[in-house]
Amino acid sequence: MISPCQSQSKYNDIPNRYHSLLDSSLIxxxxxxxxxxxxxxxxxxLQKEGMAFLISYMPKRDLTTLSAEFILENVEYAYKAREKYPWCKALPDSIFFNEVLPYSNVTETRDPWRKDFYERFAKxxxxxxxxxxxIFAIANPINKEVNVEYNVERSIVDASPKEAMEEQMATCTGLSILLTDAFRAVGIPSRLAGTPMWTNMRGNHTWTEVWIDNEWKFIEYYPKDLNKSWFLADAGKADPNNPIHWIYAVSYKPTGQYYHASKYGFIHLYDELGxxxxxxxxQEYIEWEKENSEIDEPYIHGVNVTxxxxxxxxxxxxxxxxxxxEMLAGFVIFKDNDLTNSSSRMDCRVDVFKGDKKLILDSRPVPPTI
Known part of the structure; x- marks a missing residue:
């Protein structure tokens, strides 16, 4: 057990607010x-507080496995970016600590990517x-620089940069991890965002956000512009009353809720919601996963940005x-004739036909692939 007096001597040059958190992490x-x-x-x-932040909120899986060399290199090159790039130098500590300094996004393998990406993307x-x-100087050429393209044949959903580059392929989570890490390597605040399931029940998606002009804006691995992408119409129909259909963004620091758009997030929601x-x-898919997979307790923190x-x-x-x-149309389906009772509303698939021609494709749910 670490005593308070040990704590005081051990944490020189570190603000007091981290001391009890560090005690807990060391245990x-x-x-x-x-x-x-x-x-x-x-x-x-000068890097003490950043290191204290990382360790204070570090997941147990990392506290028990990461080497000092790994952590020190990550912090060293994050601070190199802070000193070198004007956009990073201007950041408040809260953004730098939570969206530039972290070495991870979700559940990916912890690769020592920071030094490689700092040197690779500096040019x-x-x-x-x-x-x-x-932002676009990084986003536009990244697929050519790392030689990774979208491909559902990838072997790992939450691929780390090294894993994606070895396979030369990834799906949306792996691509978003690559892009987010590349941004962070040059001091651009970035985080993952995504949804466990669209409201049309046609799957899920993960993408990247960047902090610019004092707000978060989204961008994809194959970018068009900030806050512009094919998925905005789906995201805009998110259901703020149903966590399955929320839009989440990742936070390294705890927020009081978890990021349920990552691997096994759907299963954690099942445990939470029943x-x-x-x-x-x-439900059959979830029960199979629970019986056949080793599923950790949730530890990726998130914010609801729906x-x-x-x-x-x-x-x-x-x-x-x-x-x-064209016309705009909204559909509300009720399970009975009581159209005044909101609890009678149903969450279901809607197919639209013009004569015999289906205008909206079958949206039958499929297990999430991320």
């Missing part, structure tokens, strides 16, 4: 405690002074002229 580290202490004690004074932003230009909260079509995406979608429709053969 969780178990046999790896000396590696965590080595990282904390060997970091330069793209060497002459940039504008943050938006820097059978009545999950569509019946998925309303922001709803607002973005509504704004995109403002003053948007429909074609002559």
């Amino acid at each position: 969780k580290a178990g046999s790896n405690t000396q590696e965590i202490l080595k990282a904390l004690n060997n970091v330069p004074k 793209y932003v060497e002459n940039e002074t504008n943050l938006k230009d820097a 059978p009545d909260g999950i569509p019946k079509e998925f 309303q922001r995406y709803i607002d973005l979608y509504r704004k995109s429709l403002d003053n948007k002229k429909l074609n002559d053969d």
Whole structure:
């Protein structure tokens, strides 16, 4: 057990607010405690608080396994970016600590990507002074730089940068991890966002967000522009009353809720909401996964950003002229004739036909693939 007096002597140059958190993390580290202490004690004074932040909120899986060398290199190169790039130098500590400094996003393998990506992507932003230009200087060429393309044949859903680059393929989670890590490597605040399931029950998606102009905006691995992508219409129909259909963003620091759009997030929601909260079509799949997979307790923290995406979608429709053969339509399905009772509303598939031609494809649910 670590006593308060030990705590005071051990944490020189670290703000008091981290001391009890560090005590707890060192206990969780178990046999790896000396590696965590080595990282904390060997970091330069100006990087002490950043190191304290990382260790204070570090998941147990990392406290028990990460080496001091891994953690120190990650912190060293994050601070190199903070010193080198004007957009990173201007960040408040809260954003730098939570969206630049972290070495991980979700459940991916913990690769030492930071130094490689710092050196690999520096050439793209060497002459940039504008943050938006820097964002696209990274996003536009990233697929060619890392030689990774979208492919559902990938073997790992939550592929780390190394795993994706070895296979030369990834799906949306792996691609978003690559892009987010590339942004962080050059000091651009970035995080993952996604949904466990669209409201049309046609699957899920993961993407990247960046902090620019004092707000979060989304971008994809194959970028068009900030806050523009094929999925905005789906995201704009998210259900703020149903966590299955929320839009989540990742936070390294605890927020009081979890990020349920990652691997096994759907299963964690099942445990949280119970059978009545999950569509019946998925329950057999979930039970099979629970019996056949080793599923950790949730440890990826998140924030609910659903309303922001709803607002973005509504704004995109403002003053948007429909074609002559287009119309806006909303559907509300009731399970009985009581149309005044909101509890009679149903969450179900809707198919639209013109004569014998189906205008909306079958949206039968499929197990999430992320």
